[in-house]
Amino acid sequence: MRRRPLRHLTFALGGAVTVTLLATAALSLVYTPQDPLAMAIASRLEGPTRAHPFGTDQYGRDVLSRVMTGAVTSIAVGVIAVGIGAAAGIFLGLASGWAGGWVDEGFMRLVDAVQGFPAILSALLFTAVFAPGMAVSMVAIGIAFVPAFARLTRGSVLELRDREFVVAARALGAGDRRLIARHILPNTAAPLIVQATTSFPVAILAEAALAYLGLGTQPPYPSWGLMLKEAQNFLGMNPWFAIFPGGAIAATVLGLNLLGDGLRDLLDPKTV
Amino acid sequence: MRGYILRRVAACVATLLFVSVLVFLVVRVLPGDPALVILGPESSREAADRLREAMGLNRPLVVQYAEWLGGAARGDLGRSIQYDVPVGRLIVSRLPVTLPLTALAAAFMLLGAVPLGVFAATRHRRAGDYAAMIFSQLGISIPQFWSGLLLILLFSVHLGWVSAGGFDGWAAGLWPGIRALLLPAVALGFFQTAVLVRATRSAVLDVLREDYVRTARAKGVAEPCVVGKHTLRNAMIPIVTVAGIQLGQLIAGSIILESVFALPGLGRLALGAITARDLPVVQGVSLFVASTIVVINFVVDVAYGFLDPRIRYD
Numbered sequence: 001m002r003r004r005p006l007r008h009l010t011f012a013l014g015g016a017v018t019v020t021l022l023a024t025a026a027l028s029l030v031y032t033p034q035d036p037l038a039m040a041i042a043s044r045l046e047g048p049t050r051a052h053p054f055g056t057d058q059y060g061r062d063v064l065s066r067v068m069t070g071a072v073t074s075i076a077v078g079v080i081a082v083g084i085g086a087a088a089g090i091f092l093g094l095a096s097g098w099a100g101g102w103v104d105e106g107f108m109r110l111v112d113a114v115q116g117f118p119a120i121l122s123a124l125l126f127t128a129v130f131a132p133g134m135a136v137s138m139v140a141i142g143i144a145f146v147p148a149f150a151r152l153t154r155g156s157v158l159e160l161r162d163r164e165f166v167v168a169a170r171a172l173g174a175g176d177r178r179l180i181a182r183h184i185l186p187n188t189a190a191p192l193i194v195q196a197t198t199s200f201p202v203a204i205l206a207e208a209a210l211a212y213l214g215l216g217t218q219p220p221y222p223s224w225g226l227m228l229k230e231a232q233n234f235l236g237m238n239p240w241f242a243i244f245p246g247g248a249i250a251a252t253v254l255g256l257n258l259l260g261d262g263l264r265d266l267l268d269p270k271t272v
Numbered sequence: 273m274r275g276y277i278l279r280r281v282a283a284c285v286a287t288l289l290f291v292s293v294l295v296f297l298v299v300r301v302l303p304g305d306p307a308l309v310i311l312g313p314e315s316s317r318e319a320a321d322r323l324r325e326a327m328g329l330n331r332p333l334v335v336q337y338a339e340w341l342g343g344a345a346r347g348d349l350g351r352s353i354q355y356d357v358p359v360g361r362l363i364v365s366r367l368p369v370t371l372p373l374t375a376l377a378a379a380f381m382l383l384g385a386v387p388l389g390v391f392a393a394t395r396h397r398r399a400g401d402y403a404a405m406i407f408s409q410l411g412i413s414i415p416q417f418w419s420g421l422l423l424i425l426l427f428s429v430h431l432g433w434v435s436a437g438g439f440d441g442w443a444a445g446l447w448p449g450i451r452a453l454l455l456p457a458v459a460l461g462f463f464q465t466a467v468l469v470r471a472t473r474s475a476v477l478d479v480l481r482e483d484y485v486r487t488a489r490a491k492g493v494a495e496p497c498v499v500g501k502h503t504l505r506n507a508m509i510p511i512v513t514v515a516g517i518q519l520g521q522l523i524a525g526s527i528i529l530e531s532v533f534a535l536p537g538l539g540r541l542a543l544g545a546i547t548a549r550d551l552p553v554v555q556g557v558s559l560f561v562a563s564t565i566v567v568i569n570f571v572v573d574v575a576y577g578f579l580d581p582r583i584r585y586d
Contacts (some may be wrong), residue, residue, distance in 0.1 A: 021552075039508070072420075075404070082413065083486075092550055096565065109283060109286040109287050109290055110286040110290050110351045112290070112566065112569065113287045113290030113293075113562075113566065114294070115520075115563050115565070115566075115569065116287070116291050116520075116561075116563065116565040116566040116569075117294070117558075118520070118521060118524035118560035119524075119563075120524045120525075120527050120563070121524060121527075121558055121561055123563060124527070124542050124543070124546065124554060124558060125295065125299065125554065125555075125558050126298065126318075127311070127546050127549055127550075128545070128546050128554040128555075129298065129299060129306075129309050129551075168505045201413075205415050209415060209416070209417060209435050212417050212528065212531070213527070213528060213531055213543060214543070221301070225415075225417075228415075228417065228418060228421060229348060230420055232420070232532070235421065235424060235425050235429050235436075236429050239425055239429070239544075242418075242421050242422075242425065246414075246415070246418035246421065246422070248417065249411075249414075249415050250410075250413045250414045250415070250418065251417075253413040253414075254409060254410070254413035257409060257412060257413060258409070
């Protein structure tokens with residue numbers, strides 16, 4: 001049965017939110033209603049007005065423009081963190097599943113150990129020795145994704161390595177490298193794509209949390225988490241300042257989660 | 273069963289060793305020179321040399337690691353540069369905040385998620401199921417620290433029912449202590465509840481489709497018994513797996529919520545240590561938290577053996 005992505009409500013809704021996020025981020029690179037870094041102390045902590053639809057922050061900066069620019073930070077950190085987690089996890093999973101024996105045992109214990117380091121903990125450790133910033137966020141979040149990608153890849157390799165088409169290719173003279181690149185990896189792609197899609201919103205949440213704690217993106221660059229940290233001191237004076245960046249995170253993560261769920265439904269034959 | 277537990281213990285010990293290596297490597301090796309990290313790049317060469325000598329950084333790395341690991345195994349995690357007290361004592365002094373916060377959030381998670389997940393599964397594709405799924409989708413989309421801020425906005429700024437943060441300790445009484453931890457625990461547990469609702473629903477739905485459940489119904493077994501005895505018990509493996517992972521996430525999440533609600537727990541200790549360049553404290557807290565998460569995963573693994581006898585014989 002052929003499934004039509006746009007007829008799938010969850011996928012369509014998630015896709016619409018994701019496209020909006022990407023369009024907003026792309027637009028913010030060439031246009032924002034105001035300069036996101038320009039201060040105007042006279043109009044600080046204003047609620048929503050026609051000039052500032054999302055209000056202003058404690059320095060009078062336009063919150064809408066900063067929320068738009070913050071989307072770029074979230075996407076950049078999300079993409080690179082998922083990339084780091086996927087690359088390291090797929091390598092570990094392939095090596096572990098293909099080699100088997102003590103290599104498998106050793107790598108899996110390493111993966112278990114890495115699972116003990118959620119993004120916040122890795123970021124704490126890295127920030128103790130490096131300056132906090134987006135790079136620390138990307139690496140810390142990426143490391144937290146390694147176990148999921150590694151386990152998924154290893155599971156697929158274990159399942160595939162003794163299948164007939166792999167045995168046949170080996171009998172025809174294919175070496176390890178060719179077997180992995182041409183026969184194993186393409187057959188593990190679907191679950192890995194779903195894993196990457198579902199990891200992306202988690203990365204956005206983690207980036208915001210690290211920026212909130214002062215371990216990630218640093219001022220004056222806009223990050224949704226950083227904006228919430230700044231807003232916390234002015235909750236009584238201008239609650240909108242906390243509501244819009246938080247709403248942006250929640251809407252983005254909701255959209256990406258829906259997209260991930262929809263993609264899983266569309267790619268998983270069991271849901272037909 | 274004994275063999276299964278022994279295998280899991282061996283794996284857990286190996287994992288803990290890897291954890292210790294990772295923490296040691298990040299703090300002692302990655303920056304190049306911990307003495308300069310502690311003293312700052314503007315420090316004099318002589319001061320850095322003295323600190324290096326005092327910390328034993330001139331010795332071979334393997335010797336340093338063995339000594340540090342031996343100390344850690346005895347509970348000696350070094351001495352805080354900022355407070356000049358043993359790191360182990362500092363960590364223990366912050367546990368009365370972090371542990372109750374995590375336990376309260378875990379209680380919210382388990383008491384909320386499992387019944388809601390079962391409710392959603394037993395009303396598959398009906399209004400109750402959709403309502404539970406909308407709750408779950410919203411829950412996993414809202415960052416914990418934002419729900420914390422919204423709770424402060426509602427209950428502290430607007431209603432004035434509770435203070436916006438702080439913790440006066442348990443000496444002031446059990447209820448004031450719990451009241452101070454209630455909002456952070458709700459914010460912390462909300463996200464994890466949403467994740468566990470999905471896992472519970474999915475696991476229960478899978479089991480509800482099994483032949484033995486149909487047989488139980490055909491024999492006239494009452495529905496609460498079908499769900500409670502025949503279904504939930506067999507759906508426990510994935511539920512326990514996710515709940516175990518979530519428990520580890522709760523400990524990590526408490527670091528954020530302690531910051532939102534100004535609670536003097538482990539997270540605030542670590543964040544303060546970063547500002548003060550107190551490497552032994554950061555190292556100690558990281559080792560403690562990561563080891564705790566590994567031990568939780570070990571307990572979950574052992575629990576599998578009890579829940580599903582087939583796993584013991586794999």
